[in-house]
Amino acid sequence: MKRHLIMLLGLACMSFIYTGCTKEPLNNLSDEESRIYITDHDSSVNFTNYKTFSISDSVAVIDNGQMTKHLDGVDSAYISAVTKYMEQYGYTLVSNEQNPDVGVDVNRIISTSTGVISYGDYWGSYDSYWDPYYWGYPGYGYYVPYAYSVYQIKEGAISVDMLDLKNALQDKKINVIWTGLIRGSGIFYPTVADSQVKALFDLSPYLKTN
């Protein structure tokens, strides 16, 4: 009887370890720890050659490949934060009509399904999200010299892209010279926008113009 009790107790302890004591990684992450910041850039570009920039007046919300322009408190907070850090890196904000060297846009990429969205798809439709007309170059196409790997997206992400408008006429295309991506929990709040954008710029000291 005692033997059976010891055995049962031992097996119960092992079942407890197996089912209850494993450390579940996602349960041990704060919102801040859950986020990742990815940057990429055209390594052939010397960013000190760019001095002025213009930023889009709204955010492209790309929801399962469908784009709508949007501007709410979150969007404004991200646009303001990007403007702030662009200026801190030495760029001067000008209007579209003043022939900016760089165009900057902000995008929300959202998937409402649990399917797979590759960022290749995102780049492939870039001119439908941001008509080159917006930047004063109607009829031009975009050229993207790199691509993100394929990711599974089950929620939202924010991307910030820098477009080379200075050389668009010469190149006959608009090169995407820098991109930053923010993914993770709790990023769609105005209060966190500044720190999220700062993280992207901290990853990219080469963007400085001086």
Place this chain on the structure above:
Amino acid sequence: MKKFKIILAAFGMICMSQSVSAQKNTFSLDLNYNYSMPLGGFKSDIISNNSPRGFMVGLMYSISDNLSVGLGFGFQDYYQKYPRALYPLGKSQEVSAVLTNSVQTTPILLQAKYYPLSATYLKPYISLGAGANIIAFNQYLGEFGSSATNVEFRAQGGLGLMIPFKKYSSSGINVGAIYDYSPYNKNGYHDLNNVNFQAGVIINLK
């Protein structure tokens, strides 16, 4: 593979040498809590934290007073979260992330225990084991993870002490230490070697 063959051969030789003098034909159940400490590449490249989350169970058949053989299986959960750092993704691409590694191992092993001093009250033993190791490796950048499950070879050797509940009892308390040789040649990693400390009970099933 060579090491696996050597261990199997040793295992077989021990069994053959003892089977002729088999005195007891009883089964016992080994139930052990397992505390594991990563070593080598496992510690330096994947997880350096010790794991207090594990167990090992063995169903052993005693073919003599000195030797028992049987089948064991276990489970161990390893986990480590590293502070935010930069990781290159490509030529010009970088990611800033909190990296989490989570490894669960489930060994299924042929085991043998040799008791050189079977007549004494305290029974020290040498243990050997070899078999399969089911490895689940989950790696997360932030909350974005990838996972892989593989079956690899695993061998182990250890020393322990069985303390009978009472004189002449073949049930008792078990304490021991085991070294695990656990190759893992995936994604640039080489091993999940570790050393384990066990404590539990050995229950004679008669």
